[in-house]
Amino acid sequence: MMDADRRVSFRTAVCMNITYICPACEQTVRTHFAASDEALTCGRCEVEMSIPPQAVESENVTRCLACPSTELFVRKDFPQRLGVTIIVAGFVGSTIAWYYYQLYLSLGILFSTALLDALLFLFVGNVLSCYRCHAEYRGLNLQERHKPFDLETHERFRQEAARLAEAGPPTGDQPAS
Numbered sequence: 583m584m585d586a587d588r589r590v591s592f593r594t595a596v597c598m599n600i601t602y603i604c605p606a607c608e609q610t611v612r613t614h615f616a617a618s619d620e621a622l623t624c625g626r627c628e629v630e631m632s633i634p635p636q637a638v639e640s641e642n643v644t645r646c647l648a649c650p651s652t653e654l655f656v657r658k659d660f661p662q663r664l665g666v667t668i669i670v671a672g673f674v675g676s677t678i679a680w681y682y683y684q685l686y687l688s689l690g691i692l693f694s695t696a697l698l699d700a701l702l703f704l705f706v707g708n709v710l711s712c713y714r715c716h717a718e719y720r721g722l723n724l725q726e727r728h729k730p731f732d733l734e735t736h737e738r739f740r741q742e743a744a745r746l747a748e749a750g751p752p753t754g755d756q757p758a759s
Contacts, residue, residue: 602648602717604629615647622647642727643710643719651714653739655731659709659720660702668695713739 600622601612607627615622617638621630637645645652672695679688710719710728713735
């Protein structure tokens with residue numbers, strides 16, 4: 583009975599935010615998902631995608647809920663463009679100060695942007711992402727089950743998507759792959 587009670591409390595406790603691309607309307611959808619839910623519903627076209635059994639176990643997502651992929655990775659939930667913008671702004675500001683022979687100002691700008699970058703790294707949370715469909719899962723207790731980004735796995739899925747795009751949509755004469 584204790585296991586059943588634990589499962590019930592888990593079912594009501596786990597609530598996450600999912601961002602994915604709806605396969606029907608191809609729009610980005612952001613929705614809340616509780617472990618007791620049995621389907622994802624697109625807020626725009628109302629298409630329901632059923633959730634595979636055991637997709638959410640032990641307070642963790644074991645596979646993507648938006649596609650059949652089981653390969654997920656953990657990354658910082660921070661826009662990469664903003665990070666690059668901060669670094670470029672620090673470099674440009676430091677270069678201008680260096681041009682005007684302001685050595686201490688130049689070094690101060692470099693160190694302050696490095697400090698800002700380190701603080702953002704410490705305080706920004708993590709997000710779980712799918713290699714295949716790029717769905718993002720927020721609000722999870724990310725344990726060591728999922729690994730950080732792996733370039734080899736990413737490249738495999740990127741090349742698979744490129745081959746499928748090159749082949750085009752299946753016609754009536756060809757079976758879908």
